[in-house]
Amino acid sequence: MSKFLSTQFSSLNAYTPGEQLSDKKYIKLNTNESPYSPPDAVIKAITDEAKKLNLYPNPDGTQLIEKLAQNYNVNPENIIIGNGSDELLAFSFLAFFQQGVLFPDITYGFYPVYAELYNITYNKIPLQSDFTINIQEYLNKNQNIVLANPNAPTGIALKLSQIEEITKSNPNHIILIDEAYVDFGAKSAVNLTKQYENLLVIHTYSKSRSLAGARLGYAIASPPIIEDLNKMKYSFNPYNVNTLTQTMGAIAIDEESYYTEKRNEIISTREYTKNKLQEQGFIHTDSKANFLFAKHPSISGFDLYSKLKENGILIRHWNTPRISDHIRITIGTPEQMDKFIKVIQNILHQ
Ligand SMILES: *Cc1c(COP(=O)(O)O)cnc(C)c1O
Secondary structure, three states: OOOOOOHHHOOOOOOOOOOOOOOOOOEEOOOOOOOOOOOHHHHHHHHHHHHHOOOOOOOOOHHHHHHHHHHHOOOHHHEEEEOHHHHHHHHHHHHHOOOOEEEEOOOOOHHHHHHHHOOOOEEEEOOOOOOOOOHHHHOOOOOEEEEEOOOOOOOOOOOHHHHHHHHHHOOOOOEEEEOOOHHHOOOOOHHHHHOOOOEEEEEEOOOOOOOHHHOOEEEEOOHHHHHHHHHHHHOOOOOOOOHHHHHHHHHHHOOHHHHHHHHHHHHHHHHHHHHHHHHOOOEEOOOOOOEEEEEEOOEOHHHHHHHHHHOOEEOEOOOOOOOOOEEEEEOOOHHHHHHHHHHHHHHHOO
């Protein structure tokens, strides 16, 4: 820390991304990326676009937003794009949560970081012992609420009717639903944004769209909420989404058949891996995401993490209360998961 850092940030705990090691070749199952490349059409589309890189990108993201609007059957005024969904989460915390916000004690690690960055009071509502959300604890709170659906890192999904109940019972506060993993088995709340002016849904191209490196997310909500988010964006970085990414995002919308195929592959690999882990004595949640959240009764989460790493496999482990015995495993290709299972068997029989 330099002596110049503003004192308000001296105790800020920044977000820790999953490791990106290059000392050897790892099977990377630690940051919930897709193991599959983007479709060819998306890659080809940017060769010509690159010639325009002398110019600033369209700050409004007009073409991409129009295609997204068509795709979701909403109006362009209902959408804003961001440099990853993380940026839109940051804009949302900044714009709406000055009076405080609620989220589960176990959820996406960035929520408390944004809260601390913007000096926002937050309350964590403990998940139940099976890591499910008791929605009664979110009704009539008269408070802003953030929920990842499916939740991270548990993968457990809420029903659409439960999201609606929470939204309806807190009509004067923002209900932000982070749907980073929705394509892997949950129901999207996007349609409910037409009915509820306080509902804000955020999506990303990073997980099911194979574009984590392009940095693209979007938010869908009532026009006044989008207007407020644009105010944040135009006060921070009007050119937040670069030209190539805007183009890739628009082309990707036409590649639904490719994405459906890959998504189904990931879902069936997830169920296959679940069964294999069960056979080895693991306990796991009912994950509807592209990862599994599991623990083994006879080996600690940290030991599993360390031994997998020694064997060239990266997974995620948190040394935090309630979940330190768990590991989170991103679903890779069937070949990667077979290797993972083999290494797990060796570790358990050592
Ligand atoms: C991965 C993830 C994000 C961030 O996605 P980006 O679009 O890559 O910034 C947001 N929320 C949750 C719950 C995630 O897991």
